[in-house]
Amino acid sequence: MVTLKNQAELDRMREAGRVVGVTLRRVAEAVEPGVSLAELDAIGAACIKEQGARPSFLDYHPRSAPTPYPATLCLSVNDVVVHGIPDGRVLRDGDILSIDCGAEAGGYHGDAAVTVPVGQVDDDAVRLMTVTREALSAAIEAAVPGGRLGDVSYAVEATARPYGLLEGCGGHGVGTAMHEDPHVPNTGRPGRGMRLREGLVIAIEPMVIQGGGDGGRTLADGWSIATADGSRAAHFEHTVAITGDGPVVLTA
Numbered sequence: 012m013v014t015l016k017n018q019a020e021l022d023r024m025r026e027a028g029r030v031v032g033v034t035l036r037r038v039a040e041a042v043e044p045g046v047s048l049a050e051l052d053a054i055g056a057a058c059i060k061e062q063g064a065r066p067s068f069l070d071y072h073p074r075s076a077p078t079p080y081p082a083t084l085c086l087s088v089n090d091v092v093v094h095g096i097p098d099g100r101v102l103r104d105g106d107i108l109s110i111d112c113g114a115e116a117g118g119y120h121g122d123a124a125v126t127v128p129v130g131q132v133d134d135d136a137v138r139l140m141t142v143t144r145e146a147l148s149a150a151i152e153a154a155v156p157g158g159r160l161g162d163v164s165y166a167v168e169a170t171a172r173p174y175g176l177l178e179g180c181g182g183h184g185v186g187t188a189m190h191e192d193p194h195v196p197n198t199g200r201p202g203r204g205m206r207l208r209e210g211l212v213i214a215i216e217p218m219v220i221q222g223g224g225d226g227g228r229t230l231a232d233g234w235s236i237a238t239a240d241g242s243r244a245a246h247f248e249h250t251v252a253i254t255g256d257g258p259v260v261l262t263a
């Protein structure tokens with residue numbers, strides 16, 4: 012069931028989104044060679060708490076996962092596309108790191124992700140991150156009242172085209188639950204799918220794979236999804252409200 016949010020609800024979602032945006036920036040600023048994923052997770056946890064909010068991911072337990080999610084952030088390095096669990100792994104010069112953060116404030120969730128370089132990365136990594144960020148921007152521009160969900164999906168697919176996408180994964184509605192309807196596929200056809208209406212809030216999240224699209228593989232921890240071909244991946248995500256004034260990024 013798709014829920015549309017009124018202005019008061021969007022104001023509260025803006026607050027949850029702000030917490031996420033601030034936290035992502037704080038964590039990204041701490042990224043450097045030598046820092047561990049566990050240290051970054053602790054920074055994220057403290058930042059969310061300090062703002063009077065609660066991490067959305069911690070203890071989240073969908074039917075598809077064997078165990079509840081054990082951390083505040085998802086931290087995914089190089090060939091890990093999404094849902095990497097922060098551990099003692101130490102970041103090295105040349106790595107790329109996806110930081111995914113969800114927070115709940117006032118009963119509403121925000122969900123966003125960025126991929127950042129660790130120290131000096133090669134040109135291929137820069138291109139991959141740039142294309143993924145551009146795919147998100149193009150999709151956000153398509154999130155307007157009167158458009159169709161397929162316009163958003165197609166914008167991701169078309170922009171990411173020189174690379175490939177993590178098959179079967181995509182974005183989702185966001186509200187009082189972190190994952191609401193509709194599912195927002197990263198591939199689609201323009202003019203098809205659900206009509207976009209004012210008050211719809213969706214997380215758009217391209218997951219782009221350097222070696223071309225694949226279905227990924229789940230690692231032994233039951234959560235981390237890595238590329239099947241071992242190549243690197245990038246992930247960017249924003250929670251976006253569809254309004255009469257156009258798309259509003261709540262997690263900026």
Ligand code: MF3
Pocket residue numbers: 067068069071080085094111113122123124183216248
């Ligand atoms: N942005 C991710 C998603 O929508 C965050 C979920 S991580 C989880 O799938 F740990 F909470 F599952």
Ligand code: CO
Pocket residue numbers: 122123182183214216248
């Ligand atoms: Co999400």
